[in-house]
Amino acid sequence: MSNYLFSKTAYIKGVQCDKHLYLYKHHYKLQDPLDPETKAKFKGGHDFEDAYRAANFPFAVDIEKIAKNRNDYQSLTQKVLQKQVADVFEATFVYQEVLVMNDVLTRSSGKWEIQEIKNSLELKPTHIQDIALQYFVTKGALGQELDAKLVLNDGANAYNIIDVTAEVKALQDIIAANIQRFKNILGQGSIPQINIGSQCEVPYKCSFFGYCHKSL
Numbered sequence: 001m002s003n004y005l006f007s008k009t010a011y012i013k014g015v016q017c018d019k020h021l022y023l024y025k026h027h028y029k030l031q032d033p034l035d036p037e038t039k040a041k042f043k044g045g046h047d048f049e050d051a052y053r054a055a056n057f058p059f060a061v062d063i064e065k066i067a068k069n070r071n072d073y074q075s076l077t078q079k080v081l082q083k084q085v086a087d088v089f090e091a092t093f094v095y096q097e098v099l100v101m102n103d104v105l106t107r108s109s110g111k112w113e114i115q116e117i118k119n120s121l122e123l124k125p126t127h128i129q130d131i132a133l134q135y136f137v138t139k140g141a142l143g144q145e146l147d148a149k150l151v152l153n154d155g156a157n158a159y160n161i162i163d164v165t166a167e168v169k170a171l172q173d174i175i176a177a178n179i180q181r182f183k184n185i186l187g188q189g190s191i192p193q194i195n196i197g198s199q200c201e202v203p204y205k206c207s208f209f210g211y212c213h214k215s216l
């Protein structure tokens, strides 16, 4: 997948901090190593996602499982959609040089819906940012309106499914502006000069925290 400039992961880092975005794209190896707590959190997230998908979409096509490598994801998604498949995992789209992969893309009553699965007990602003970008790119690539839902952990071995279509639609102009701004940042010839501050640990501890704080 060489036809994109940045992914959803990079976009979310850019929402946190311009420098975070730039370092992630141009100096990836300067990131802090993952600590055991973060690794466990990632694993918990994957397990939650797998359980939800297996329980709710037993016949879905999983792009990750049928692809030989990540370069195939986008073209395989197109092939699967042409076959009128109703449920797809890791459906992959590029629009305006931004790449997203939907946890779930499902068709209901002739309309597509994207779902983002988060092993979280509460709805957080960053969840909305995440699915709002997916909405922007997926809608642009498919050329049609969508619905958007977040799947959270209800704390009782079930799922709290929240329709956030109205919220993500309201953010679409901001998403478009951010994409353009992030392209400009990435095109700069040097690391943005950003002072460390409260953004370094909100909403998550920055993966370049050690790099930026080492000279203090």
Ligand code: SF4
Residues within 6 Å of the ligand: 016, 017, 018, 019, 020, 023, 194, 195, 196, 197, 199, 200, 201, 206, 207, 208, 209, 210, 212, 213
């Ligand atoms: S540590 Fe802080 S200043 Fe440095 S890239 Fe991360 S968020 Fe930005």
